[in-house]
Amino acid sequence: MTLSLAPPRPLSRLRHPSVLAAGAALVTVGLGAALVVAAGTDPATAWAALEEGMFGSPYSVGTSLNSAAVLALIATGFSVAHRAGLVNVGGEGQLCAGGLAAAATGLALPPQVPTALGVPLTLVAGFLAGGLWAWLAAVLRTRRGTSEVITTLLLNFVGVGAVSVAVHEEGLLRQPVTSSETLPQSEALPAGAHLPLIAGAESPATVIVAVAAVAVVVTAVVLRFTGTGLRLTAVGHSPSASARLGLPVARLQEGGLGVAGGLAGLAGACLVATAPYVLAEHFSSGYGFTGLVVGLLARGSLIAVAAVSLLLGFLTSGGINLQLAAGVPASSVQIVQSVLVLLIAATMLWSNRRTGAAT
Amino acid sequence: MSAVLDELAAGGVRLAVPLLLASAGELLSERAGVLNLSVEGMMLTGAFAGAAGALASGSAAVGVLTALAAGLTVALLQAVLSVTLRADQIVTGITINALALGGTTYGARLLFGDGAADSVPGFDPMPVPVLHDLPVLGPALFEQSALGYLACAVTGALAVGLARRTPWGLAIDAVGEDATTADRCGLPVRAVRYAVVLLTGAVSALAGAQLALSEVHAFSDNITAGIGYLAVVAVIAGRWRAWPTVLACLFFGVVQALQFAAPALGLHVSAPLLTTLPYLFALLAVSGLVGRSRAPAALTVPFVRGT
Numbered sequence: 001m002t003l004s005l006a007p008p009r010p011l012s013r014l015r016h017p018s019v020l021a022a023g024a025a026l027v028t029v030g031l032g033a034a035l036v037v038a039a040g041t042d043p044a045t046a047w048a049a050l051e052e053g054m055f056g057s058p059y060s061v062g063t064s065l066n067s068a069a070v071l072a073l074i075a076t077g078f079s080v081a082h083r084a085g086l087v088n089v090g091g092e093g094q095l096c097a098g099g100l101a102a103a104a105t106g107l108a109l110p111p112q113v114p115t116a117l118g119v120p121l122t123l124v125a126g127f128l129a130g131g132l133w134a135w136l137a138a139v140l141r142t143r144r145g146t147s148e149v150i151t152t153l154l155l156n157f158v159g160v161g162a163v164s165v166a167v168h169e170e171g172l173l174r175q176p177v178t179s180s181e182t183l184p185q186s187e188a189l190p191a192g193a194h195l196p197l198i199a200g201a202e203s204p205a206t207v208i209v210a211v212a213a214v215a216v217v218v219t220a221v222v223l224r225f226t227g228t229g230l231r232l233t234a235v236g237h238s239p240s241a242s243a244r245l246g247l248p249v250a251r252l253q254e255g256g257l258g259v260a261g262g263l264a265g266l267a268g269a270c271l272v273a274t275a276p277y278v279l280a281e282h283f284s285s286g287y288g289f290t291g292l293v294v295g296l297l298a299r300g301s302l303i304a305v306a307a308v309s310l311l312l313g314f315l316t317s318g319g320i321n322l323q324l325a326a327g328v329p330a331s332s333v334q335i336v337q338s339v340l341v342l343l344i345a346a347t348m349l350w351s352n353r354r355t356g357a358a359t
Numbered sequence: 360m361s362a363v364l365d366e367l368a369a370g371g372v373r374l375a376v377p378l379l380l381a382s383a384g385e386l387l388s389e390r391a392g393v394l395n396l397s398v399e400g401m402m403l404t405g406a407f408a409g410a411a412g413a414l415a416s417g418s419a420a421v422g423v424l425t426a427l428a429a430g431l432t433v434a435l436l437q438a439v440l441s442v443t444l445r446a447d448q449i450v451t452g453i454t455i456n457a458l459a460l461g462g463t464t465y466g467a468r469l470l471f472g473d474g475a476a477d478s479v480p481g482f483d484p485m486p487v488p489v490l491h492d493l494p495v496l497g498p499a500l501f502e503q504s505a506l507g508y509l510a511c512a513v514t515g516a517l518a519v520g521l522a523r524r525t526p527w528g529l530a531i532d533a534v535g536e537d538a539t540t541a542d543r544c545g546l547p548v549r550a551v552r553y554a555v556v557l558l559t560g561a562v563s564a565l566a567g568a569q570l571a572l573s574e575v576h577a578f579s580d581n582i583t584a585g586i587g588y589l590a591v592v593a594v595i596a597g598r599w600r601a602w603p604t605v606l607a608c609l610f611f612g613v614v615q616a617l618q619f620a621a622p623a624l625g626l627h628v629s630a631p632l633l634t635t636l637p638y639l640f641a642l643l644a645v646s647g648l649v650g651r652s653r654a655p656a657a658l659t660v661p662f663v664r665g666t
Binding site: 035038039087089140144146147149150151154155157158160161162164165168169289292293296297329331332333334335337338339341342345346347348349 | 394436440444445446447449450451453454455457458460461462464465468469588592595629630631632634635638639641642645646654658659
């Protein structure tokens with residue numbers, strides 16, 4: 001943490017975040033066009049397909065919003081833990097733990113369970129499991145001093161593995177194997193555990209969008225205007241000074257990381273409770289890692305969390321259509337997204353006066 | 360029974376060789392304070408460039424050179440981002456891996472037509488006379504390809520030449536433990552970090568080439584499938600020390616080989632459970648339940664003079 005007292009240099013206007021963002025956007029658009037041309041597709045066709053996939057129909061908007069909501073939940077959790085001075089790299093594992101618990105809970109419910117009961121139970125199970133998953137890392141940090149970066153990173157792979165084991169073993173969550181064609185996945189959740197749609201039958205947008213919006217707003221308010229937010233911030237700035245002031249440092253850190261895991265677990269539960277309503281290997285499709293990237297890029301700003309999640313959510317579903325409709329390899333969208341993230345990460349040094357990394 | 364044992368040892372070593380090579384580099388990076396999560400991307404790029412180079416030139420040796428060049432390019436990107444631009448090492452590492460996966464998948468579509476390169480010119484096994492007749496260990500250790508022996512030699516050279524008590528090893532540790540003090544003592548902190556990241560890029564690319572050119576003579580999408588992350592985990596499980604890291608790599612190799620050997624032994628083991636074991640093991644090691652463990656103090660902390 002350095003405090004810069006020097007007056008802004010003349011170049012600083014060029015370093016304004018919006019200038020940098022515009023530059024990054026220009027570079028990525030150019031790169032995207034180059035990749036499309038190299039793959040032998042007409043750029044105009046590709047652009048139309050991308051736009052169609054992002055905003056073209058209620059279906060595409062709904063898909064984009066759902067992905068953005070998953071990212072926003074994980075990134076919001078990340079911001080809470082980050083405020084308490086902890087880096088949660090474990091979104092992917094917590095998401096898996098949440099999805100696993102949600103599937104187990106949903107499948108244990110009676111088939112006729114009403115939505116008013118089934119959905120909350122499933123989501124709460126996901127939240128608790130994700131929270132517990134992260135709390136393990138938090139306790140190792142507060143009691144034994146083990147870096148939470150490393151433990152949460154490792155717990156990702158363990159979480160992914162746990163889902164894999166659960167859907168491969170018939171004694172656990174695998175659907176009854178009737179032939180060699182039976183996929184390693186769970187049975188479908190009962191109708192009472194399906195997330196309700198919020199924008200009519202044509203759009204797949206579910207209540208997860210509302211849940212994520214509430215989570216972002218509530219977190220922003222709590223962090224900014226409440227005593228809890230202040231205490232978390234104090235612990236994040238200096239655990240030793242906070243301890244001298246009598247703050248329960250360990251409890252705040254465990255709570256912060258626990259909430260981060262809980263929100264990631266909630267995201268996992270939502271994924272399982274959305275069509276096709278099953279737990280399968282790779283159901284997380286890397287959301288945990290992308291959500292982490294969103295959280296790190298947003299640097300504690302919940303407005304930025306919402307903006308970046310929406311950007312990546314829309315880009316991803318646009319990219320899927322780019323492949324389906326224009327025949328451009330989906331990998332080109334992955335390339336463009338990664339370059340965009342790298343550019344943002346690389347220029348942070350200039351766009352922000354505080355240079356000492358918080359991590 | 361002995362056939363199964365042979366299989367287990369050979370399979371274990373087959374996976375452990377690229378793992379050892381990559382984690383030898385990763386260990387150096389982490390000791391110098393750079394958490395190099397992009398090993399996965401470096402390996403994947405190395406495997407792709409190796410296959411592409413070998414296919415274009417018809418020579419496996421040229422493939423190794425193109426792999427090295429590609430690995431160094433990825434490493435340079437990582438070094439510029441994390442050392443010069445002081446960007447977050449976790450973001451850049453994960454993102455470079457995504458970029459490498461996207462880039463190689465896209466490149467494979469463009470260069471290899473249907474997305475996979477089969478029958479790439481590669482390296483054939485070269486049994487060492489006499490030694491390869493040893494029971495169990497012989498077929499496992501002494502029937503590798505030229506690239507495999509090279510991989511083992513490079514791993515050994517790195518482990519011995521840059522060990523804790525050599526001058527260079529000391530410099531690496533100093534930079535990773537307390538960069539400011541190292542800087543005040545006159546050590547070129549950034550140059551050391553650049554050097555280890557580039558070195559990691561080179562050896563990871565070799566490890567990737569070993570996968571594509573020595574073992575299957577082919578490239579397919581995401582051929583590394585997480586071995587790079589496993590190399591990072593091996594360093595963590597080895598508690599940032601050379602010998603425990605080697606043991607972790609061998610253990611991870613055997614655990615993976617067990618997946619294929621278990622049915623022959625009449626064991627029912629869940630394959631996903633075996634895949635998860637290395638991470639659980641690393642978690643136990645790092646949480647201090649098996650001996651003391653301490654990461655380099657400056658791991659993931661960028662260096663800036665005057666703080």
